[in-house]
Amino acid sequence: KVPIAPDVKADIIARGTPGFSGADLANLVNEAALFAARANKRLVDMDDFERAKDKVIMGAERRSLVMPEHERKNTAYHEAGHTVVAKLMPRTDPVHKVTIIPRGRALGVTMQLPEQDRYSMDREMLLQNIAVLFGGRIAEEIFMGQMTTGASNDFERATDIARNMVTRWGMSDELGPMIYGENEGEVFLGRSVTVHKNVSETTMQKVDQEIRRIIDQQYALARKIIEDNRDKVETMAKALLEWETLDSDQINDIMEGRPPRPPKPTPAPAQPRDPGSQPAATATAAPQQGA
Numbered sequence: 001k002v003p004i005a006p007d008v009k010a011d012i013i014a015r016g017t018p019g020f021s022g023a024d025l026a027n028l029v030n031e032a033a034l035f036a037a038r039a040n041k042r043l044v045d046m047d048d049f050e051r052a053k054d055k056v057i058m059g060a061e062r063r064s065l066v067m068p069e070h071e072r073k074n075t076a077y078h079e080a081g082h083t084v085v086a087k088l089m090p091r092t093d094p095v096h097k098v099t100i101i102p103r104g105r106a107l108g109v110t111m112q113l114p115e116q117d118r119y120s121m122d123r124e125m126l127l128q129n130i131a132v133l134f135g136g137r138i139a140e141e142i143f144m145g146q147m148t149t150g151a152s153n154d155f156e157r158a159t160d161i162a163r164n165m166v167t168r169w170g171m172s173d174e175l176g177p178m179i180y181g182e183n184e185g186e187v188f189l190g191r192s193v194t195v196h197k198n199v200s201e202t203t204m205q206k207v208d209q210e211i212r213r214i215i216d217q218q219y220a221l222a223r224k225i226i227e228d229n230r231d232k233v234e235t236m237a238k239a240l241l242e243w244e245t246l247d248s249d250q251i252n253d254i255m256e257g258r259p260p261r262p263p264k265p266t267p268a269p270a271q272p273r274d275p276g277s278q279p280a281a282t283a284t285a286a287p288q289q290g291a
Contacts, residue, residue, distance in 0.1 A: 002033050005045035012046075015113040016053050016096065028052050047264065050097075058103040067107070073241060074144050075100045075108045078151070080236035081139025082110040082132060083246075084229050085222050087255050089128040098236075099245040107150060123171045126161055130218040131225075133158040138223045139233055162214040172210050180207050235260070 017028065029044075031052035036044040067075070083098045093112035100108040121129075137151035170177030180199050199207075226233055232254055239246055239260050250260040 002029055003043045005043040007046045008044070008049060009046060012096075012113070013049055013053065015115070016057075016111075018114075024056070028056055031055055054097075054099075054103065058106065058109060060103070067102070071107070072100065073237070074140060074146070074148060075150065076237040076240040077139045077143045077233065078136040078148075079108040079110050080233045080240060081135035081137075081222075081226055083135075083236060083251060084139075084233050084255075085135035085225050086110065086112060086132045087251065088225050088229065089132060091122075091125045091128045092132055094248065095251055096248055097245065098240065098251065100240050101244050123165070126165055126171070127214070127218055130158045130161055130214070131222040134219045134222040135226060138219070138226050139237075142223075142226060142230070143233065143237070158215065158218070159211070162211045165214065166207055166210045172214075174210050174213075175203075175206060180204070 013028075017025065020028070028049070029052075032044050032048040035048040035051050039048075041048070079098050079100055083095050086092050086095050093114045095110060096113040097111045098109070099111075103109060133154040136154055137147065140146060140148060140151070165171040166175060167180040170179075180203065235254050236246070236251070239250065239254065243250075243263050245263070246254075246260065247263070250263070253260040
């Protein structure tokens with residue numbers, strides 16, 4: 001029921017909305033129509049869908065948040081570090097967009113979209129994802145000469161992946177295919193889930209050492225990639241500071257050594273219309289359906 005522009009690509013929207021139910025997708029279309037209506041457009045284009053998807057998944061933009069310039073610069077290098085490592089790792093998902101516009105609790109976001117449905121992940125893919133997560137902190141250290149709390153969630157996710165690789169998924173050559181801890185019990189009346197350790201203290205020390213080895217190995221790999229591609233990180237951070245958001249085409253320009261193409265002009269907000277005039281694209285209450 002919403003008029004769609006020719007540049008809308010349903011496959012890209014689908015890649016960016018995994019697990020959405022019919023009602024979630026209806027909400028996405030309504031949000032896109034609202035963005036188009038505010039800009040007085042006759043058709044809902046791909047940019048409107050991108051903005052709607054970002055809002056639904058990551059929360060509304062917090063443009064009212066005033067960041068000191070040094071924090072804004074640090075965020076730009078942080079996200080540029082993630083992006084460059086992700087682009088140079090062959091088994092990671094393609095980078096779709098990177099932004100330093102604050103959303104929710106995040107000061108910046110590097111968005112990667114899978115090219116197809118995935119039901120499991122192999123060892124090499126997991127290792128490379130850990131390296132991508134470390135790219136932000138390493139860029140802060142190299143280009144800003146400091147460490148900030150912005151990488152805390154990256155470290156948490158990287159450590160969880162490494163721990164699961166060793167203790168649950170049997171992906172350690174040193175410890176082999178064995179489960180080294182399992183959850184038992186349920187949360188009931190405030191009682192937390194307990195973890196039953198069915199291995200010795202010596203073995204748990206080996207588990208810790210193997211997790212540390214994986215973390216250190218991927219950290220060193222990410223650092224080498226960033227040090228070998230300092231020019232790309234610098235160019236990407238400067239482009240982020242100027243334009244705040246880079247799409248996949250602009251990211252590819254930078255990675256291939258070309259000046260990034262300027263972003264598409266943002267339409268001005270709609271001016272008040274006469275009461276008798278017809279509205280542009282409008283959001284309608286679509287029927288809510290299950291998946």
